[in-house]
Amino acid sequence: MTNMASYSKKIDAKWQCKWDETGLYKFKRERIKDKLYCLEMFSYPSGANLHIGHWWNFGLTDSWARAKRMQGFEVFEPMGFDAFGLPAENYAIKTGIHPQDSTMSNIETMRKQLRTMGAMFDWDYEVVTCQPDYYKWTQWLFLQLYKQGLAYRKQAPVNWCPCCNTSLANEQVDDGACERCQTEVTKKNLTQWFFKITAYADELIAGLEGINWPEKTKTMQCNWIGRSTGAAIKFNLLGPDDEIRVFTTRADTLLGCTYVVLAPEHRLVDVVTVTEKRAQVDEYIEYVKKQSEIDRLSTAKEKTGVFTGAYALHPVTGERLPIWIADYVLVTYGTGAVMAVPGHDTRDYEFALKYELPIPKVIKASEDEDGALPFVEDGVLVNSGQFDGLTSEEARLAIVEYLAANGDQASQTINYRLRDWLVSRQRYWGAPIPVVYCDSCGIVPVPEADLPVLLPYDVDFTPDGISPLAKSEEFIHTPCPQCSKPAKRDTDTLDTFVCSSWYFLRYPDNRSSDKPWDPAWINQMLPVDMYVGGPEHAVMHLLYARFITKALRDMGYINFDEPFKSLVHQGIILGPDGEKMSKSKGNAVSPDLYIEAHGSDVFRLWLLFGFNYIEGGPWSDDGIKAVARFVERVERFVDRAVKIRHSKSPAFGRAEKEVNYVLHHAIRGITKDVEAFGFNTCISRLMELMNALYRYDSEVVDKDGKFIYEVMSNFVRLFAPFAPHLAEELWQSLGHSYSVHDESWPEYNEAALVKDTIELAVQVNGRIRDKIEVASDADEATIKAEALKAEKAVLFIEGMTVRKIIVIKGSLVNIVVS
């Protein structure tokens, strides 16, 4: 018996040390030509130990990257921390422990824990977003966007989370509630900084074409951007010299417009409302304000509105159209005003019925059909004067053209659902916005030479809706960079999504101190070849990162258009109860006990084997023992292979051929499956190979020990990405030299996959009746003849006429009879 220690976490530690000492996974910059940038979404340093989600994301992606490394790629797999953000600040409010202190100590814990995972992270390239050497460049990024006019400040009603005490970007509002704490958001009028992501709306859609991302994610981004083509049409007011601009995708229904609706918050409401209606209108606006965002957006709710007493003029007929205000028109979409066509829009229809407004029909399904209203599809125009008889499609062009020619009253337009990205946050634990306000000079960006604008340590961050930095006298007061007169700093911090929208650019050049990165180097290292992270970032982070990349490209700092060439979303491992894991629900499962008991590779193997990576599912440890058993089987067989290694080698016979077949079948399968993150089948193939080896050992008396040793060596190579520590140990036990991870990936041999004889199923009329054994190179005629002789098949053929025989090579024969 070879004296090998059986696998445990001691083996993990042993090899982790060795890897560190030998710098095994250090990225070799000179091999840039073969680089493969494999990135996992970096994590927020929360206090607790690593959870299953981290393992699932980092550990399994690492297995993918390890396979790639063995296939000859120089893998760049960095790790870092998205360290700014609310949880640390909230924790501080509760406990008095400063975010800086808790974050840095959490990071230390996580670093240690991540090392025990045994991933290939190259810590030389770590980034920590809350450190001045990182956020200096986050601020730099802000200044570049500002210079380009892509960062601007405006007063607007913004989403406000009363619980987080801060404003939120549109993307951070989920069903009218704060994405983070589920508190209902309210509106607040504030002057805030925005990034002009809308300037890239079209390109953000177009860029989706060329990247290897899940279709679902692309669709989500596309929907989020919400591009719709239509027309802008002007309605002059009766009386005041002003106009209402509306956006519509249905200019063809213009002649059916019987009133115009403004959102209650629309600028013109105040202008048009007549004196007699003023009280009613004001009252209505008050009523709307009191509605919650959720109620306001509910489609189920009955629409309400009020007549302003004013009229607009129909751009074609000149007819007087009453101007209403109603809550079903949103100030945030389009122009905040609509032309109401009750005959052909369900919402306008409902509203018109309720307030007894006329509902004419201007579109028919076809010339001779006459359906009920509202009819919302395209059709043929009627009651539309000169436009009668045109199809909707034709009319959309004709009507806009006519109006354009007639005093520039309309134009073709594209409208987007996407809003500019609000980046100001009234919180402490973030990167300060590098801007100074001077009474004489106005908005003055902090000169790049003065960066970083340091986040002060001693700050009262009690949440009261006022930015904590505003309460720091030492922070706010600064001389104006332009005129040196006393001025004040911006007291808001940047949305943490700003930090994470460029970190992948910093990793490869994380020590650069005079510029954020060296463009020549970054242009070689990027784009990221494989990006793996949760589907919850499908719009927010991934859209922001794409936008920032495109903006930086336009400024000449990088030369590529898309940051992430390929993207995979891992599934979510739920609690054993099928609910999302969370501390408060008490269904969180910690990996630690499993690792303590079985070692990190067994835990990793179980994650790989027990679930589908893309789908995830409820946690269960039912099979972890099976995996531990498998590992023991593997260890025992390594001993066995070493023992019989020098037994005499008979001719390479049937039994050896069978084992060889299973080996090459496994190589082929694993090579293909690992590519698509199909890890569970990879482990299955390895189990099959192990089963075949045991079968051989117990059935064959005259063993070919040298061959079995070779097979086992290949097994360990294939095993290495999935059980990195154990594989090193086994590799050593086999007598090979360090390191198995520097070995090349086995290649399969077509010839080994060709068996001497193969079993074919014999079907009669598509139902399996018998099996036959034929030579694998048998021709069709032979196979047909054999099939017709198959005993059990004959019973079903007798007395029938054979119509056709279909032969599927290597699989089956179907005899069609009648």
Added chain:
RNA sequence: GCCGAAGUGGCGGAAUGGCAGACGCACUUGACUCAAAAUCAAGCGUCCUCUGGACGUGCCGGUUCGAGUCCGGCCUUCGGCACCA
């Protein structure tokens, strides 16, 4: 309401239009053992008149020699969008 994905044994899950349930878990039986554990071996979709056969991948239909897979219609679950003009 619109868009998309999914639905396979008791369980996790496999199946380029070609032998459904690979690989495991759980379970049953046997070997070894004083016994247990471990290990090894066998069985394990349902039903029946059981050396065989019928049925079977959410439901109903279709295409095909052949459908879990393709097409049409439904049901359920999940995800996204939703008074978006």
